[in-house]
Amino acid sequence: MAAAAELSLLEKSLGLSKGNKYSAQGERQIPVLQTNNGPSLTGLTTIAAHLVKQANKEYLLGSTAEEKAIVQQWLEYRVTQVDGHSSKNDIRTLLKDLNSYLEDKVYLTGYNFTLADILLYYGLHRFIVDLTVQEKEKYLNVSRWFCHIQHYPGIRQHLSSVVFIKNRLYTNSH
Amino acid sequence: MGFGDLKSPTGLQVLNDYLADKSYIKGYVPSQADVAVFEAVSGPPPADLCHALRWYNHIKSYEKEKAGLPGVKKALSKYGPADVEDTTGSGATDSKDDDDIDLFGSDYEEESEEAKRLREEHLAQYESKKAKKPALVAKSSILLDVKPWDDETDMAKLEECVRSIQADGLVWGSSKLVPVGYGIKKLQIQCVVEDDKVGTDMLEEQITAFEDYVQSMDVAAFNKI
Numbered sequence: 249m250a251a252a253a254e255l256s257l258l259e260k261s262l263g264l265s266k267g268n269k270y271s272a273q274g275e276r277q278i279p280v281l282q283t284n285n286g287p288s289l290t291g292l293t294t295i296a297a298h299l300v301k302q303a304n305k306e307y308l309l310g311s312t313a314e315e316k317a318i319v320q321q322w323l324e325y326r327v328t329q330v331d332g333h334s335s336k337n338d339i340r341t342l343l344k345d346l347n348s349y350l351e352d353k354v355y356l357t358g359y360n361f362t363l364a365d366i367l368l369y370y371g372l373h374r375f376i377v378d379l380t381v382q383e384k385e386k387y388l389n390v391s392r393w394f395c396h397i398q399h400y401p402g403i404r405q406h407l408s409s410v411v412f413i414k415n416r417l418y419t420n421s422h
Numbered sequence: 423m424g425f426g427d428l429k430s431p432t433g434l435q436v437l438n439d440y441l442a443d444k445s446y447i448k449g450y451v452p453s454q455a456d457v458a459v460f461e462a463v464s465g466p467p468p469a470d471l472c473h474a475l476r477w478y479n480h481i482k483s484y485e486k487e488k489a490g491l492p493g494v495k496k497a498l499s500k501y502g503p504a505d506v507e508d509t510t511g512s513g514a515t516d517s518k519d520d521d522d523i524d525l526f527g528s529d530y531e532e533e534s535e536e537a538k539r540l541r542e543e544h545l546a547q548y549e550s551k552k553a554k555k556p557a558l559v560a561k562s563s564i565l566l567d568v569k570p571w572d573d574e575t576d577m578a579k580l581e582e583c584v585r586s587i588q589a590d591g592l593v594w595g596s597s598k599l600v601p602v603g604y605g606i607k608k609l610q611i612q613c614v615v616e617d618d619k620v621g622t623d624m625l626e627e628q629i630t631a632f633e634d635y636v637q638s639m640d641v642a643a644f645n646k647i
Binding site for chain 1: 442443444445450472473475476477479480483
């Protein structure tokens with residue numbers, strides 16, 4: 249998904265009606281936002297955090313110091329690991345790590361919904377859409393988390409809804 | 423439905439499998455359903471039931487907001503995978519289980535009573551509607567031609583006389599004067615009647631009774647509504 253498109257999705261899910269204009273910079277099309285009274289902001293996670301503050305939803309960036317750190321960790325993960333690598337093997341490793349991470353957590357930070365969940369959902373959507381039923385069951389925790397986030401009000405919008413079958417077919421492939 | 427006996431390892435296993443691909447017992451937000459199941463579990467599930475443990479810790483973090491969670495707390499048997507036999511009713515004799523039995527019983531009765539009451543209400547409404555219906559049917563629109571003696575006859579007075587005829591089920595409509603020759607005009611007047619109550623012969627009788635003005639009356643048109 250192009251960065252500008254993702255940022256406007258984020259704006260809507262945060263309840264902002266603004267519709268900022270984003271320009272792109274450099275070879276890798278990094279988004280840039282020109283603010284009214286300050287320097288321009290560069291980078292997906294920078295702009296995303298700025299939008300969250302604009303929407304008065306700072307809790308989405310984490311409430312305790314540890315939580316804030318974890319949100320930052322996953323935002324960084326999204327940009328470096330998910331956007332950077334898209335070969336089949338990389339995705340598999342990524343999903344495997346994410347699966348074991350999510351085993352004892354409902355959301356990425358544990359028990360609270362944050363911006364990390366939103367951006368990772370947007371970032372992973374194009375990969376999850378293509379997973380086979382067997383793979384979705386293999387990465388059971390990722391599927392559970394993804395299914396949960398896509399039902400969160402206002403997040404999915406026009407993105408296609410990924411179907412996760414309730415009755416597991418491949419219970420032996422753990 | 424239900425998870426079986428949640429105090430036993432088998433029940434917890436069912437819960438664990440159920441929660442493997444779900445964050446909450448029902449839907450995508452914590453609700454009274456989660457509270458109900460949480461209270462039925464005697465403590466944190468063992469570490470090897472990782473999904474149940476995850477869910478348990480998560481719901482525990484809502485300890486303070488338990489009462490404010492959405493939904494209505496129902497009996498345990500209402501939740502869980504559809505193919506598991508409900509064993510909350512049977513088993514041990516201590517008071518907690520008895521409560522469960524009562525919950526189950528009254529819930530069920532309540533629900534079917536409500537459903538019954540609603541159904542009867544709807545039936546009653548339908549019957550009353552049906553009863554009213556025939557009264558709406560069987561109306562006709564009649565166009566009458568009332569002819570005077572000559573061109574000297576006061577047509578306004580004639581119309582007044584005709585309109586003065588009142589009957590249950592008779593409503594006068596619009597009228598106009600139509601010339602028939604030699605300066606004579608006839609009165610064409612519309613009326614709507616209920617067939618059961620008013621007939622054309624009755625109308626004719628009453629109109630021709632005004633002998634000073636009315637020479638004759640004809641039915642120009644008769645349409646069923």
